[in-house]
Amino acid sequence: MRGPTRALALTAGGLALAHSLPALTSLGPVRPLLAPRLSGPGDPGHVALTFDDGPDPASTPLFLAELARTGTRATFFLLGRMLVRAPELGRELVAAGHEVAVHGWAHKPLLIRSPRQTRDDVARARDLVAxxxxxxxRYYRPPYGVLSASALYAARENGLKPVLWTHWGQDWTARATPDSVMRTLTRAPLAGGTVLLHDSDVTSAPGAWRSALGALPRLLEHCAEQGLKVGPLGEHGLR
Incomplete structure (x- = not known):
């Protein structure tokens, strides 16, 4: 390989590495070491309840009804392509006291998107939510929880703080059940954690949201028994 060609190849490789390096934080065991605050640890007496992929007219109202029954508020990470189809549901979330955040526009993997595409995706979704x-x-969660350097830049450019999660219910699979969601969520103590569930199946197995909805009252009851207050990220005392 000739000098200039090799230099270009090394430069391209370096840029690709820099672009993808933040994706390492998507690995649960690695995240506390590389970016301990990214998972959303907060007040040890509080649990942040978050939902991804809505608003979905087929399922989000059912989650709203359950949250209203218990007087619980949460943070909803909205997809632009879903919000543009159901803007009234986005307004209903806010009217009910919930917090709205940005999950991007199209839920496409960021590592295969250009910096411009990523910036447009984040900005377009952020502007629509507002x-x-x-x-x-105030908050941004990338699709699949996989960040890129471009996504970090886009979040900062749009005044958004990236937040992933400490606990997830793995509620997106066809095999998920309320029991499996609860088992997964409670493998580790919930105190001070940020919980991820999905109020839509738009990126999941058809009907997968039913497992999260079925687990929700049990999760809230479990937190109450532990003396933990459940609420949105804005009240979580993020570290």
């Missing part, structure tokens, strides 16, 4: 709901979103 316009439709009348609330300035």
């Amino acid at each position: 316009e439709v709901t009348g609330r300035e979103p």
